[in-house]
Amino acid sequence: MSLTHRYWFISLIGLLLFALTACGGGGSAAPTASPTQAAAAPTRTPRPTLPPAQPTATPRPSPTAASQSGQLALVDIGPLETYRHASGVFQIDIPNNWTLEDNSSPTELLLIWTDPTGNGAIWVNIVEDSRSYTDQQLVDALTSFLEERFGQQPDFVYEDARPQRDGSQLVAWSYTATADNNVRSTLLGNSFIEQRGDKISILTTMIPQEQFEILDSKTDAIINTYRINPSASISGGSTTGGETASGSVLAPVQIGQLQTYNHPSGVFRIDLPENWSLTDNSRPGELILVWSDPTNNAAIIVNVLEDSTTYSDDELVDKLVSFLQSAFGSQSDFFYEEPRPQSDGSILVVWGYTATVSDNVQAPMLGNSFIEQRGNKLSVLTTLVPEDQFDTLVSRTDEIINTYRLDPNASVP
Numbered sequence: 001m002s003l004t005h006r007y008w009f010i011s012l013i014g015l016l017l018f019a020l021t022a023c024g025g026g027g028s029a030a031p032t033a034s035p036t037q038a039a040a041a042p043t044r045t046p047r048p049t050l051p052p053a054q055p056t057a058t059p060r061p062s063p064t065a066a067s068q069s070g071q072l073a074l075v076d077i078g079p080l081e082t083y084r085h086a087s088g089v090f091q092i093d094i095p096n097n098w099t100l101e102d103n104s105s106p107t108e109l110l111l112i113w114t115d116p117t118g119n120g121a122i123w124v125n126i127v128e129d130s131r132s133y134t135d136q137q138l139v140d141a142l143t144s145f146l147e148e149r150f151g152q153q154p155d156f157v158y159e160d161a162r163p164q165r166d167g168s169q170l171v172a173w174s175y176t177a178t179a180d181n182n183v184r185s186t187l188l189g190n191s192f193i194e195q196r197g198d199k200i201s202i203l204t205t206m207i208p209q210e211q212f213e214i215l216d217s218k219t220d221a222i223i224n225t226y227r228i229n230p231s232a233s234i235s236g237g238s239t240t241g242g243e244t245a246s247g248s249v250l251a252p253v254q255i256g257q258l259q260t261y262n263h264p265s266g267v268f269r270i271d272l273p274e275n276w277s278l279t280d281n282s283r284p285g286e287l288i289l290v291w292s293d294p295t296n297n298a299a300i301i302v303n304v305l306e307d308s309t310t311y312s313d314d315e316l317v318d319k320l321v322s323f324l325q326s327a328f329g330s331q332s333d334f335f336y337e338e339p340r341p342q343s344d345g346s347i348l349v350v351w352g353y354t355a356t357v358s359d360n361v362q363a364p365m366l367g368n369s370f371i372e373q374r375g376n377k378l379s380v381l382t383t384l385v386p387e388d389q390f391d392t393l394v395s396r397t398d399e400i401i402n403t404y405r406l407d408p409n410a411s412v413p
Contacts, residue, residue: 197230375408
């Protein structure tokens with residue numbers, strides 16, 4: 001029987017009651033004499049990214065083709081195409097001209113892609129383990145993995161682990177390889193280890209050091225598409241409380257036809273799905289409205305208050321980040337990214353965490369929060385969806401975000 005799960009937003013709604021005031025917002029005041037114009041449409045909702053590290057990448061253990069100049073042939077990275085493993089455990093965008101070698105077993109995924117020159121490689125290695133590992137234990141496992149496979153190579157060395165904002169640990173490493181025409185080259189590797197539910201994953205990129213400056217933006221683009229689904233199983237089913245049950249995933253978010261919601265005060269308007277439910281937790285001087293879809297697996301939150309203080313962009317970001325940390329910092333795998341200024345003057349912070357839903361299924365959630373000041377209005381607009389449904393929902397959430405408008409002339413009741 002196919003199972004679906006819901007994530008109820010009761011605790012989320014409670015936390016959002018203090019979205020701005022808990023972050024040090026000032027007292028309310030009357031509208032300013034010269035309010036700013038209404039906001040333009042924000043830009044599209046982005047995914048979270050894995051921050052690139054220095055140095056990165058390296059090719060397969062034995063580089064092959066070399067050019068006539070005595071240097072390794074340039075790694076050939078074609079257009080990216082999404083690879084989704086048949087089990088549903090992971091997906092990643094891979095150059096369409098790279099070759100896959102699948103060395104997986106019934107209990108372990110081990111997939112290696114190599115470029116046409118044989119000088120670039122991407123490895124994905126995933127095992128299932130119900131034990132919970134500390135960061136240091138994960139790093140120890142990764143360094144043991146690297147030493148076992150590359151420790152006998154000339155000049156093999158690895159650096160101290162670097163914690164990443166998404167919760168993974170990065171170890172950069174290298175060794176000197178000899179190509180088939182005796183050209184010696186330093187190969188650089190980036191290996192990210194992480195635990196998502198019962199999945200322990202190592203993602204590795206490999207390229208020649210001499211090509212790093214040319215290729216790092218392209219390898220970063222590949223790394224940033226890697227996604228793990230902790231609810232899926234290597235054996236082909238989905239995990240539920242440590243057992244497998246086919247189709248055990250969050251119910252798909254339901255986005256119906258959009259209709260315009262105008263707040264009675266006139267402070268804001270936004271187009272919302274007609275089948276979503278509104279919870280209004282507003283109080284004098286502050287609007288707090290939360291809409292959730294019929295499955296309770298997605299939410300849109302609008303929080304507006306009045307504050308006569310003029311804040312810098314950095315101060316606005318500090319308010320938003322402080323709120324996210326206080327509200328979600330204790331959640332599993334919580335992360336947030338560097339702020340991204342938007343074309344309409346708002347500032348976006350991408351964040352997320354792993355929620356545990358019914359039957360102990362773990363579901364990565366992805367939030368996008370836009371903070372802005374219009375006249376004496378401070379506003380945070382937030383969307384929250386399951387990460388594994390992002391690609392399906394992004395065009396619809398973008399459509400909703402782009403209808404949000406503030407009227408700085410109106411007053412918060």
